[in-house]
Amino acid sequence: MKAIQFSKLLVLALTLTVAATGCKKTPVKVMDMNGPRAGYNEGPGENNITNLPPTEPIKPGGEAESSSRFKEGGIPLVGPDRFRNYIPHPEILKAYSLYFDFDSSVIKSGEKPKINAVAEYLKAHPGEALRIEGNCDERGTEEYNRALGERRALASREALVEQGVDATMLETISYGKDRPVAPGHDESAWRLNRRSDFVVLTPPPAP
């Protein structure tokens, strides 16, 4: 009789302990992957990624204006819609692309004359804006390169601002390693792909 009571207690203790500790630590989310909420992962016959509706037009969102709360952490950029209707002219400053060392966003001293020339162009053409496009060679991982390309564009922008160019007329974009100009897989191609390009943006003609 006592033995039975003792074993009942044991079972109770086991259940409580498991309830209090064991199950909490089981990876519930992993278990969930076949659950009803996981619409992408149904069983056979319930494969619902076929017959999906077409993609709708993109709705605006996010906060398009640039915050300037962190001025000490870099020169804030203007929002992307400022130059939306401007017309791009990639050919004008094509000869002035800046080239970088491997895994570096430092502007080499040999590239400074190009910065001066670009700055002079912008000062001579008030009202025109500039898009600075950062690019990388194919070494390095994808998202690391996307950040590196942006830092190259930002470094180019800072150098122009130091030459007296209005920061609010400069925008940046990084393509990472998605847009190489040289297709090869050796240093002769890579050194051409580690670059920032300058695209002049002219205001739309008045209606």
Add this chain to the structure above:
Amino acid sequence: MKREKMTRPCQSLTGMFCTLARPLINTVASARCKDAPGALQPFQRFARESGKPLKRLEWLRARAHRAEATVLMRKARPACRTSWLFLPGLLAICSTAFSAGAPLEGTIEQTFGPGHERPILVSISGLSGEAAQILRFDLYVQGFAFTDAEAAQYQIIGSNNGNLEARVIQRINRSELLGNRVYSGPFRRQVHHFADDFVNAVPGHARGIAQTRIMFKGEAAGASEIYIADFDGHESQPMTRDGSLVAAPCWVPHRLAAYYTSYKLNHADIFYHDFSTGARRVFARYGGSNMSPAVSPDGSRVAMILSKDGWTDLYVANADGSNLRRLTKSPQDESSPCWSPDGRWICYASKESERRSLSVISPSGGAPRRLTTRLASSPTEPDWAPDGKHIAFTSQNGGNFQICVIPAEGGDAEAIAEGEDPSWAPNSRTLICARRAGGRGNYVLCVLDVGTKQVKDVSRISGISSQSQPSWAK
């Protein structure tokens, strides 16, 4: 067809007991056998097959170096019932051990050692052609390998005339691990379903992933699109048709939706795209580039890399874009954020004094903590395992890229295989990554089992020159 009810270890009291005891056995076994990795195998196989409680451990350990594994297991089996008497003590130990298992203060050793497990041997008979091929792929990348019926631990016996039909026998005692089941539906799905049923029936093994899906970037002729496919690369379909560039898709947990970078609006923006309704909205479109979105495990917040304030830094916002907060402020680069499964930490690639490293920071701010990645150079692209125990990342050494795994609190890195940009499967033991192939700019995707380092390339989409940046549905 309705899914068959699966027998999970947790459904009986004995099962619960085994589930609790097993990690502990492996823990102690790993600790004791560190200097003799080969001796670990009998323990693991033994624990897997029988879920033997702690009481037998000393006895086992003493004999492990002398006795052959099968003899060992036969001797041990009759002792199973008496183990109930040791419950109270064991429970106390279990509770202590389990409550101490928080990701960043973990004191328990992992139940599998990355790169140091031996595959579980399986034989497949009666299945022909495509069925066997699909099944082998599914099992190989979850730590199984194939042999003949006499050497196998599990014998899969099936047929695939029309519908797939299969059962599984445990060779050691001829008992049935899985009774005969008949599957219906699309053929590949039938096989994946059986693979999951089998893996889920193997005691102590991580949960099956054969019916899960992946998302990735597919590139052709200078444009890239978001694709979704089965985890083995089959049944792929494009989710975008913008003819522009996309990058870094991140699958929203439990939803058919994603965040990704798109250049569609002539700017590097982050979109939120709900594929089940087709609705798409701009999530982040600040000045500069909006990059590398990573959604928190509960879907409520998104970490990302923005340059709106003039430097490329780590930011976090609510899922609706509100409450944007800047977490780092450094002229050095930050890239590739990911979340801990409890949502309390963000791990990202950073750079300190010209050396790349991984750092961990709280999404509510504060000082970042550098993560130790001994034995690995230039770490980037971290991804935190869903069970919180490990972080996988890319290590770069010159032109060589390796997938490495470290304990989540930092430590020695274990190189698993060649590849980049790892993403964990929901089972916390399989990874998908991208590997450079053909022209050096092009990638193929491959799936790898962290425990055994077994790797397979996934099926490639014809007409697509490069597939990269995978994100595994969780």
